[in-house]
Amino acid sequence: MTIRVLVADDQPMIRASLRIILEDQDGISVVAEAADGAEAVALARRLRPDVCLVDIRMPALDGIEVTLALAGPGVREPLRVVVVTSFDLDEYVYGALRSGAVGFVLKDAGPNLLVEAVRAAHAGDALVSPAVTLRLLRRIAAAEEAPAPGEAPPLSERELEVVRAIARGRTNQEIAAELFISLSTVKSHVSRIQTKLGMRNRVEIAAWAWQSRVMAGA
Template sequence: MTITVLLADDQAMVRRGLRLILEDQPDITVVGEAADGAEAVALARRLCPDVCLVDIRMPRLDGIEVARALAGPGVANPLRVVMVTTFDLDEYVYGALRGGALGFVLKDAGPGLLVEAVRAANAGDALVSPSITLRLLRHITATERTTLTHATKPLSERETEVVRAIGRGRTNREIAAELFISLSTVKSHVSGIQNKLGLRNRVEVAAWAWENQIMRRT
């Protein structure tokens, strides 16, 4: 099945480069391009792509506002939004996470990670490179004061191990290798953790781990 993607970036050359990378894959098709946030929201609602690849800094509406409009709390039929960021200049990436973004990719991360992020988002998973995860979530503990989410049921020892691994930016495959369990078991744990915590994706699980000082117990 072909994965349909909407590109949103105010730089035409960036959009052209992203399109070339993605359409070089047999299972990915770019169905639309937007030059600003407002156009991205309108096109996404009309085309309903599988994944929206959105620059965090755009005219009219920025990436955070786009994420909130397409995937935020209360959206009836949320779309999968992946943010494209330079991070060093983007001090408000956390706002996009809370707005419903499913993943984050650096603009210079390379074609492989970009394609992997699109495929992960299409599968309902989140991909955040470890460098972004650690720097972003450590920034959260130092600067953010948020209402903590408490598990409706206690996490098991194994689930806690998985949460810590997610907080360190590990992928499902890396977690499986570290804990000597199967990939399907990891996915089952992640799903169970999200249900217990009332969170939507692994990015929010990672944020929860840092906010609740789970990472400091390692």
């Protein structure tokens, strides 16, 4: 199955570069380009791409506003949004993820990470550039109060191991290797963890891990 991608960036050269990187991969096709946030929302709602790559700073609507419109709370059929930007300011990262983005990738992170983020989003997973992951999650933990004991549904010891690995930015493949379990078993654990915690994706699981001080037991 081909992954259909929308690219939204106000710079034509960036859009062209992203298209070249993505369409050089098997099973990925760029179905539309948008030069501003309003156009991105309109195209995404009409075409329903599998993944939307959205820049933070754009005319009309910025990347946070686009993410809210396409994937935010209350959106009946949310799309998968990955923010791709040159700016790793905490407020941008935090705002994007809180608005429903399933990924945050820096433009200088390289083509491999960009492609990995697209594939992860299409698979229902999430990816944040390693350069910002731990800083972001620790900031979330410091800024918010930890849940009261017993507030979160109980997790098994194995599930807690998976949660801690997710919070360190590990992929499913890396978790499988670290814990000596199969990839399908990791995916099953992640699915159960999301259900128990009421989380939509790995980023929210990781944020919960740091916020609730689960990482202190690592």
